[in-house]
Amino acid sequence: MANTFKSDPIEFKPAEAKPAPDSTVGIVAWMRGNLFSSIPNAAFTILIMLGLANVIPDIIDWMFISSTWSGANQDACVGDGACWVFVKAWSQQFFYGSYTTDQIWRVNLSLILLFVVIVMSFTLPASYRLKVSVPLFLVLPFLCIAILDGRLVGLEHVNTDFWGGFSLNVLMAAAAIIVAFPFSFLWALGRRSDMPLARSISVVFIEFFRGVPVLALFFMGSVMLPLFFAEGTNVDKLVRVWIVLIFFMSGYMAEVFRGGFQAIPSGQYEAADSIGLGYWQKTLLIILPQVIKVSMPNILATFVMLFKNTVFLLIIGIPEVLQTLLTALSNSNWLGGHAIEGYVFVGVIFWLCCFGMSMLASNIEKKLDTSHRN
Amino acid sequence: MSTESKVADSVEDTIIIKDLNKWYGDFHVLKDINLTVKKGEKIVICGPSGSGKSTTIRCINRLEEFQRGSLIVNGVEMVEDVKNIEAIRREVGMVFQHFNLFPHLTILENLTLGPIWVQKKPKAEAEEIAMKYLERVKIPEQADKFPGQLSGGQQQRVAIARSLCMSPQIMLFDEPTSALDPEMIKEVLDVMVELADEGMTMLCVTHEMGFAKKVADRVIFMDAGEIVEQNTPEELFNNPQTDRLQLFLSQILDH
Numbered sequence A: 001m002a003n004t005f006k007s008d009p010i011e012f013k014p015a016e017a018k019p020a021p022d023s024t025v026g027i028v029a030w031m032r033g034n035l036f037s038s039i040p041n042a043a044f045t046i047l048i049m050l051g052l053a054n055v056i057p058d059i060i061d062w063m064f065i066s067s068t069w070s071g072a073n074q075d076a077c078v079g080d081g082a083c084w085v086f087v088k089a090w091s092q093q094f095f096y097g098s099y100t101t102d103q104i105w106r107v108n109l110s111l112i113l114l115f116v117v118i119v120m121s122f123t124l125p126a127s128y129r130l131k132v133s134v135p136l137f138l139v140l141p142f143l144c145i146a147i148l149d150g151r152l153v154g155l156e157h158v159n160t161d162f163w164g165g166f167s168l169n170v171l172m173a174a175a176a177i178i179v180a181f182p183f184s185f186l187w188a189l190g191r192r193s194d195m196p197l198a199r200s201i202s203v204v205f206i207e208f209f210r211g212v213p214v215l216a217l218f219f220m221g222s223v224m225l226p227l228f229f230a231e232g233t234n235v236d237k238l239v240r241v242w243i244v245l246i247f248f249m250s251g252y253m254a255e256v257f258r259g260g261f262q263a264i265p266s267g268q269y270e271a272a273d274s275i276g277l278g279y280w281q282k283t284l285l286i287i288l289p290q291v292i293k294v295s296m297p298n299i300l301a302t303f304v305m306l307f308k309n310t311v312f313l314l315i316i317g318i319p320e321v322l323q324t325l326l327t328a329l330s331n332s333n334w335l336g337g338h339a340i341e342g343y344v345f346v347g348v349i350f351w352l353c354c355f356g357m358s359m360l361a362s363n364i365e366k367k368l369d370t371s372h373r374n
Numbered sequence B: 001m002s003t004e005s006k007v008a009d010s011v012e013d014t015i016i017i018k019d020l021n022k023w024y025g026d027f028h029v030l031k032d033i034n035l036t037v038k039k040g041e042k043i044v045i046c047g048p049s050g051s052g053k054s055t056t057i058r059c060i061n062r063l064e065e066f067q068r069g070s071l072i073v074n075g076v077e078m079v080e081d082v083k084n085i086e087a088i089r090r091e092v093g094m095v096f097q098h099f100n101l102f103p104h105l106t107i108l109e110n111l112t113l114g115p116i117w118v119q120k121k122p123k124a125e126a127e128e129i130a131m132k133y134l135e136r137v138k139i140p141e142q143a144d145k146f147p148g149q150l151s152g153g154q155q156q157r158v159a160i161a162r163s164l165c166m167s168p169q170i171m172l173f174d175e176p177t178s179a180l181d182p183e184m185i186k187e188v189l190d191v192m193v194e195l196a197d198e199g200m201t202m203l204c205v206t207h208e209m210g211f212a213k214k215v216a217d218r219v220i221f222m223d224a225g226e227i228v229e230q231n232t233p234e235e236l237f238n239n240p241q242t243d244r245l246q247l248f249l250s251q252i253l254d255h
């Protein structure tokens, strides 16, 4: 072939890449494309902007300009705006509940451990990411409980009655979703199974926990669950709601996993079969890791939902952050009506956490989009 | 039914398919397939799309079930028994059209998975075997990459190596080159020719005439779920007996 070309070949130079024309990039183009693309759209945009122009200055004034930031008690609240002194004075309660003050480092340690394990599960080299982070995740809830409780690790015992605040919301949600993980995987497998019994049990379970409102589940947990435990055993209230959250969560996550299973091409099963892997080897070594990967964005979305639902724990008297806020609002030293500040504060911290997780989820989704094709 | 009945007519016959029939619901996919494959024989199966070629070879390692007939691989009859199916799958390697590598594992892990988990070999030994076969398919330097980082041709060679790591007696290929860009077909066929030269028993669904002429002892032409003709490649391609084969050959030679 090569020697059929007698003369020197002409050298091929690819044309240089040019930047896209201005009209398709930049903020002006974005606004033209998204906000003013048609007359109704433009009218709507202007209406919304007028509305915002009306409210935003007032909000900013209330939150930042006329607000009070310094002081130690209600007497400092004299301005027209928000009195953040209230939030400041109660901040330890809001975050840590009544946890023994000089032991609060243990709560922080638990939160840091949680954070580190989460970061590790996204940043470790891919070749051993799952092998390391899955076991870490599974021991984490029990490690945190041991640290917070103290008895097993030789620290001062802090009764669960004193656990509370926003850290309890975070740790409850995390501990529930982690333990729910293996269960939901089994339910999802059951729902896909060829065995009619396994399938119907899974369907009933999943649909029950997805269909009943979480509030009703919490009531059942605090009233009915004790009936199942042996007489005389007094199972901690937190453990009972933990169990409820786990069941609730595994119903939802089972459906997330089912979606993940459907995304795995049948060729993966066939390849695993043709090597001679057994059912559990195939499921755990080949299918599960891929299901987790494609389900990650939905797992995070489900977690956000669970996390927000933890405020319902106040209904059964668990001092999570909202319950703590209600306590603070009814405190006789703070009867000046700080409800708005309190709710804004709780709203903002929830929003920050949830928004962060949503960003993470969409980030992962984008990465999946580019890396999962092969 | 006995699980390990020794019904082979002679030790030479590794695969004996008798009156195999399969239905998908009401659809009769395979009709009275009879096929005997000797040890070391290379068989190429061709035929129009939807004629049941994939289904036939997938019955051999029981990726598909069948409703009637019998199938004996290496003297072991294929029955419902799970142990039996796993025993046969250990003897039979399979290479797919779309490679089906495990995307979350490195190339090396793709290769060692079977030896470690099915054959219970120690990791070091499994890796040694894996590297040996990666060298044979000429991509040892890719061992630590992930499948998504390799070209189609490289992925298919990895897939072949993955099967070989299980030291199978029989290799099944289901259109191994039809998902590949033209410039990658040769590198995969070269590996397959080499494998054939070493005496592997091979059943290969492919429309690569050149490959069939080079290695096949027998070419089988299937249409509408039946084996219509079988012969040596020269005879089959140059001297088709049926109008269906003539039509098929004229279609694939057209382009």
Ligand SMILES: Nc1ncnc2c1ncn2[C@@H]1O[C@H](COP(=O)(O)OP(=O)(O)O)[C@@H](O)[C@H]1O
Pocket: B024, B027, B029, B047, B048, B049, B050, B051, B052, B053, B054, B055, B056
């Ligand atoms: N899972 C299935 N369910 C129903 N019909 C199927 C299924 N798989 C294959 N078929 C049908 O069986 C026939 C044979 O398929 P196949 O063996 O894949 O053909 P080939 O490999 O020769 O192209 C085709 O008509 C196909 O539509």
Ligand SMILES: [Mg+2]
Pocket: B053, B054, B055, B174, B175
């Ligand atoms: Mg096919």
